[in-house]
Amino acid sequence: MNQAELQKLVEEISLRYFHAPFKHEVKINNRMTTTGGRYFLKDHHIDINGHFLDKKYYADLVGIIKHELTHYHLHLAGRGYQHRNRDFKNLLAAVGGSRYTPDIGLRRRQNRNYIYECKNCHFQYPRVRKVNTKKYRCGKCGRRLTLIRKNK
Ligand SMILES: [Zn+2]
Ligand SMILES: [Zn+2]
Structure with a gap:
């Protein structure tokens, strides 16, 4: 999966599960090891761990994207976007996002x-x-x- 395909996937998941568009950029980050993705408060872009772009991790990737989109949409709506917030926990559960980074062996390489x-x-x-x-x-x-x- 390349950059453009990932961008399209994030936009699709955003519309389907959050009923709101993702209007910012998603970037592939190959240096990430212990996290699947990261949402940036400053410019609203999302980093996705490049290791999860392999076809065999597709289900994990979708879970990670949902997790980051939960941060994204709550933050833009001015609601509780942090892990400890009730808003975050509720929305993450509603869309079926992953709570933890799936273990695909990246941790052991660290x-x-x-x-x-x-x-x-x-x-x-x-x-x-x-x-x-x-x-x-x-x-x-x-x-x-x-x-x-x-x-x-
Ligand atoms: Zn998070
Ligand atoms: Zn002990």
Whole structure:
């Protein structure tokens, strides 16, 4: 799928599910790793992670586009466009947008510089950045985490 086809798809999804036109630009971003898309408040354009333009991720792509269009339309309407807002949650659910970036293995390619482990249940937490172990506890058992590997 190229730029023009993606633009057309976003415009179609906007009309069909939001009953309002998408009048701005959608750009392909191949540097994105952990997110499927991003809406820009300043100029109202949308970035879509180029990895999702492959045919086999079509259903994921539609979910991502719906998610970004939910930000777009609520923001332009002056309503709650942030993830935590009730407006956002309601509209996202109504159009069937994705809540999270679908996992297609992009996360694993990212450098995980720090690996933390729970000394109680031994669950590991690879992280890109340093974590404040005084604040963040194990998500499974609630105990403290210990840094066991540092790659940089
Ligand atoms: Zn979002
Ligand atoms: Zn634990």
